[in-house]
Amino acid sequence: MWKKISDYFSTSILTGGLLTALAGSAFLYLAHWGLSNRLLESLLALCFFALLLSGDRRRWFWSGFFLGLLWFHWIGISFLHYGHPWAIPFVDLAIALIYGLYFWITAVIAEWIGQRIGHWTKTPSNSSSIFHLPSSILSRRKDFSVKGFIVSLRPAKNEDLIVTLL
Numbered sequence: 641m642w643k644k645i646s647d648y649f650s651t652s653i654l655t656g657g658l659l660t661a662l663a664g665s666a667f668l669y670l671a672h673w674g675l676s677n678r679l680l681e682s683l684l685a686l687c688f689f690a691l692l693l694s695g696d697r698r699r700w701f702w703s704g705f706f707l708g709l710l711w712f713h714w715i716g717i718s719f720l721h722y723g724h725p726w727a728i729p730f731v732d733l734a735i736a737l738i739y740g741l742y743f744w745i746t747a748v749i750a751e752w753i754g755q756r757i758g759h760w761t762k763t764p765s766n767s768s769s770i771f772h773l774p775s776s777i778l779s780r781r782k783d784f785s786v787k788g789f790i791v792s793l794r795p796a797k798n799e800d801l802i803v804t805l806l
Contacts, residue, residue, distance in 0.1 A: 653698045653699060653702060656703075658702070658706050660688060660692050660695065660703040660706075661702075661705075661706030661709075662710075663687045663688035663691060664684075664685075664688040665710040665711060666680075666681065666688075667681045667685065668711070669710075691703075696747070697744055697751065700743040700744055702740065703743055704739040704741070705736045705740030708737075708738065708739030709732060712735045715732075715735060716728040716729070716730075716732040719731060
């Protein structure tokens with residue numbers, strides 16, 4: 641059990657989660673500091689999605705954790721107005737854990753769905769292939785055109801087809 645828990649606390653996983661959350665929060669803080677730039681914000685948003693989608697459930701957890709801290713720390717700070725400054729770290733930690741758990745559950749569900757429809761995977765054996773699709777999805781035609789691309793369909797194992805852009 642300790643091994644399962646310690647896998648979530650490696651430096652690379654924490655750093656990846658923090659960088660992902662910083663990229664996802666950049667638009668908020670850049671606007672706050674008056675440094676808004678649509679190109680920069682768009683690039684950082686793409687980096688956020690690329691980092692998040694390329695990560696496993698551990699990165700998703702830490703990304704959600706740090707996003708919860710970066711986006712919702714104001715909730716904890718509002719406890720100052722009620723005379724409870726001692727509650728700020730507890731509220732911040734609770735919100736961060738809730739968001740981390742929310743992101744982790746999302747990653748687990750995505751992995752579960754991905755395992756159920758595993759035939760929609762990229763084929764690593766052929767670098768020019770885009771997707772390996774079951775033959776029931778596509779017609780038996782060998783070539784067709786899709787928005788300016790010529791697509792070649794060739795049979796693979798078990799009557800499936802491999803889609804390749806020419």
